[in-house]
Amino acid sequence: MAKTYKIAVIPGDGIGKEVTPWAQKALEQAAQGVAEFEYEHFDLGAERYLRDGAILPEDEEARIRANDAILLGAVGDPRIKAGILERGLLLKLRFDFDQYINLRPSKLYRGVTSPLANPGEIDFVVVREGTEGLYCGAGGAVRRGTPQEVATEVSINTAYGAERVVRYAFQLAMKRRKHVTLVHKKNVLVNAGDMWQRLVDKVGAEFPEVSHDYCHIDAATIYLVSDPGRFDVILTDNLFGDILTDEAGAVVGGVGYSASGCINATDEFPSMFEPIHGSAPDIAGQHKANPTAAILSAAMLLEHLGFDEAAQRIHRAVEADIAELGSTARTTEEVGRDILARM
Amino acid sequence: MAKTYKIAVIPGDGIGKEVTPWAQKALEQAAQGVAEFEYEHFDLGAERYLRDGAILPEDEEARIRANDAILLGAVGDPRIKAGILERGLLLKLRFDFDQYINLRPSKLYRGVTSPLANPGEIDFVVVREGTEGLYCGAGGAVRRGTPQEVATEVSINTAYGAERVVRYAFQLAMKRRKHVTLVHKKNVLVNAGDMWQRLVDKVGAEFPEVSHDYCHIDAATIYLVSDPGRFDVILTDNLFGDILTDEAGAVVGGVGYSASGCINATDEFPSMFEPIHGSAPDIAGQHKANPTAAILSAAMLLEHLGFDEAAQRIHRAVEADIAELGSTARTTEEVGRDILARM
Numbered sequence: 001m002a003k004t005y006k007i008a009v010i011p012g013d014g015i016g017k018e019v020t021p022w023a024q025k026a027l028e029q030a031a032q033g034v035a036e037f038e039y040e041h042f043d044l045g046a047e048r049y050l051r052d053g054a055i056l057p058e059d060e061e062a063r064i065r066a067n068d069a070i071l072l073g074a075v076g077d078p079r080i081k082a083g084i085l086e087r088g089l090l091l092k093l094r095f096d097f098d099q100y101i102n103l104r105p106s107k108l109y110r111g112v113t114s115p116l117a118n119p120g121e122i123d124f125v126v127v128r129e130g131t132e133g134l135y136c137g138a139g140g141a142v143r144r145g146t147p148q149e150v151a152t153e154v155s156i157n158t159a160y161g162a163e164r165v166v167r168y169a170f171q172l173a174m175k176r177r178k179h180v181t182l183v184h185k186k187n188v189l190v191n192a193g194d195m196w197q198r199l200v201d202k203v204g205a206e207f208p209e210v211s212h213d214y215c216h217i218d219a220a221t222i223y224l225v226s227d228p229g230r231f232d233v234i235l236t237d238n239l240f241g242d243i244l245t246d247e248a249g250a251v252v253g254g255v256g257y258s259a260s261g262c263i264n265a266t267d268e269f270p271s272m273f274e275p276i277h278g279s280a281p282d283i284a285g286q287h288k289a290n291p292t293a294a295i296l297s298a299a300m301l302l303e304h305l306g307f308d309e310a311a312q313r314i315h316r317a318v319e320a321d322i323a324e325l326g327s328t329a330r331t332t333e334e335v336g337r338d339i340l341a342r343m
Numbered sequence: 344m345a346k347t348y349k350i351a352v353i354p355g356d357g358i359g360k361e362v363t364p365w366a367q368k369a370l371e372q373a374a375q376g377v378a379e380f381e382y383e384h385f386d387l388g389a390e391r392y393l394r395d396g397a398i399l400p401e402d403e404e405a406r407i408r409a410n411d412a413i414l415l416g417a418v419g420d421p422r423i424k425a426g427i428l429e430r431g432l433l434l435k436l437r438f439d440f441d442q443y444i445n446l447r448p449s450k451l452y453r454g455v456t457s458p459l460a461n462p463g464e465i466d467f468v469v470v471r472e473g474t475e476g477l478y479c480g481a482g483g484a485v486r487r488g489t490p491q492e493v494a495t496e497v498s499i500n501t502a503y504g505a506e507r508v509v510r511y512a513f514q515l516a517m518k519r520r521k522h523v524t525l526v527h528k529k530n531v532l533v534n535a536g537d538m539w540q541r542l543v544d545k546v547g548a549e550f551p552e553v554s555h556d557y558c559h560i561d562a563a564t565i566y567l568v569s570d571p572g573r574f575d576v577i578l579t580d581n582l583f584g585d586i587l588t589d590e591a592g593a594v595v596g597g598v599g600y601s602a603s604g605c606i607n608a609t610d611e612f613p614s615m616f617e618p619i620h621g622s623a624p625d626i627a628g629q630h631k632a633n634p635t636a637a638i639l640s641a642a643m644l645l646e647h648l649g650f651d652e653a654a655q656r657i658h659r660a661v662e663a664d665i666a667e668l669g670s671t672a673r674t675t676e677e678v679g680r681d682i683l684a685r686m
């Protein structure tokens with residue numbers, strides 16, 4: 001008998017609401033016969049906040065935590081000051097649930113037009129640290145609004161936090177082309193950069209089959225444009241990972257094809273799966289959002305729960321859909337239905 | 344009679360040594376009849392450091408300071424631990440001489456092949472803050488080398504430091520297409536991001552003809568690939584500016600065409616002009632380095648000293664050279680001679 005998994009669904013804002021139902025449908029259909037899903041919906045995001053001021057109430061967070069995994073749409077709304085929903089909801093979940101691996105594959109699908117003239121084959125994964133660095137919320141301001149204002153942001157990095165991510169990257173590389181590239185800015189951020197490099201050297205020694213090299217973040221943004229095929233597993237911190245994965249999304253033809261897993265690999269907390277695109281208020285409500293990234297995040301969720309075959313069903317359907325219809329203008333519903341029909 | 348200017352020359356490492364003489368020659372020839380130059384060479388960089396351990400001795404820094412401007416090649420050598428020369432020489436000069444404007448134009452020249460399939464017209468300038476943020480060297484580590492290690496990096500941002508850069512960006516936009524885009528990550532780095540945005544709103548009100556908008560750093564890396572023509576003046580902090588200008592260099596066909604000015608606009612200290620490329624140890628000594636970026640940095644130096652017509656002479660020669668021979672494989676010397684011959 002198929003086991004039942006409990007999934008917390010947070011569609012969020014804008015196009016998040018439009019694409020998330022397709023992630024759920026893909027999940028259902030891909031796992032038919034092997035797993036069943038029970039959904040608990042959470043009304044969190046801009047509308048809820050504007051209605052009653054709640055961002056992530058404690059009891060709701062506890063209920064989310066009781067699930068096996070989380071499907072998230074997107075969070076953010078121009079009516080709300082930058083940072084409130086991001087820090088209070090999205091990043092709070094990543095931090096409170098210790099989702100230390102932020103896994104972001106980038107692949108140029110056949111049928112997708114890259115903005116690069118000669119993209120070559122692109123197929124790499126960014127392993128982004130998810131619970132430290134400049135994202136930890138340390139910092140402050142004095143004399144705000146005066147000519148004497150000083151504002152700080154503090155990046156906190158721990159060997160404990162980084163080493164588990166480094167190890168994950170090498171393990172992942174073993175299942176891939178066996179190459180890890182550390183991206184940092186160790187010639188300027190000498191404290192954190194030096195620690196990352198030492199951990200990579202140390203853990204790397206445990207994986208003699210995996211080669212590793214190093215690349216400054218500025219140089220990495222060049223390579224993503226000039227030679228993206230060189231990368232297999234990119235290992236990096238929270239902020240650099242944010243920047244690189246958006247550029248990578250652009251290079252593989254748009255963030256509409258890029259999914260993301262915020263993973264707690266100990267299973268002490270639920271992991272969270274989301275498209276890397278945002279809420280895109282400019283196109284919300286127009287049935288234009290591409291649900292492919294959300295559907296791919298459902299595949300990542302399945303892999304995380306151990307259903308590799310079911311995840312492959314989604315990957316094959318997405319690949320076939322893009323190869324045949326990738327360049328055709330379609331509505332959210334059309335893309336969703338086309339992909340499901342292939343599964 | 345032509346006034347004589349004193350120029351400190353720091354060729355530095357690797358290809359820095361190969362391209363800097365061409366910047367000097369271009370300077371001379373472009374300014375013939377209007378300005379004369381007296382050079383003082385400084386043997387600073389990897390070789391000096393390996394020879395006698397000196398990075399930037401106080402008396403040499405004082406002598407550099409006594410010049411009207413600085414021409415720099417590139418600094419960095421794989422034999423030396425990352426950060427030592429960068430922090431001790433390059434960044435020390437930028438900070439000690441309060442070079443708060445890091446000006447980096449990106450232009451797709453006719454005759455250069457962009458890696459983008461449809462680059463369109465690209466012509467923007469990044470105004471990068473040069474003396475604050477994560478580059479200030481604050482931070483440290485405890486329990487280094489143990490599983491309990493904690494490493495921090497602190498970004499310090501002041502209204503004093505940011506406002507002068509914001510104002511410079513708006514002034515520059517007045518001479519261009521009158522649009523400023525602030526790039527930051529204000530949804531995560533809420534203290535610094537909020538300060539930058541408030542300063543842009545405040546200074547922007549003094550420039551009613553200049554429009555301004557805002558873009559997260561991650562989204563900006565997408566736009567540089569998908570729609571670089573949208574930018575006129577990009578205003579950003581030290582780290583984001585580092586990242587964006589390298590990606591921009593790639594998008595306009597390689598950092599070999601990108602120059603940079605580290606400017607103290609008060610003239611209390613000499614400003615410094617350099618190609619944005621590094622010392623490129625992999626191609627050093629092979630006569631392969633393109634001196635165009637170094638030659639363009641000489642044009643920026645001339646503009647800074649007020650010799651716009653002389654600077655234009657360099658720009659026209661570079662443009663003509665690239666349009667005709669941009670795609671021909673040439674040695675450093677050939678490119679240098681070809682550009683000089685057109686002036």
Ligand SMILES: CC(C)[C@H](C(=O)O)[C@@H](O)C(=O)O
Nearest residue numbers: 086090091242276530531561
């Ligand atoms: C919305 C924002 C806080 C978030 C981040 O910076 O991590 C997003 O850009 C992402 O990449 O998931």
Ligand SMILES: CC(C)[C@H](C(=O)O)[C@@H](O)C(=O)O
Nearest residue numbers: 187188218429433434585619
């Ligand atoms: C060498 C390095 C310290 C420097 C920087 O990060 O500013 C370089 O990348 C640059 O952009 O000039």
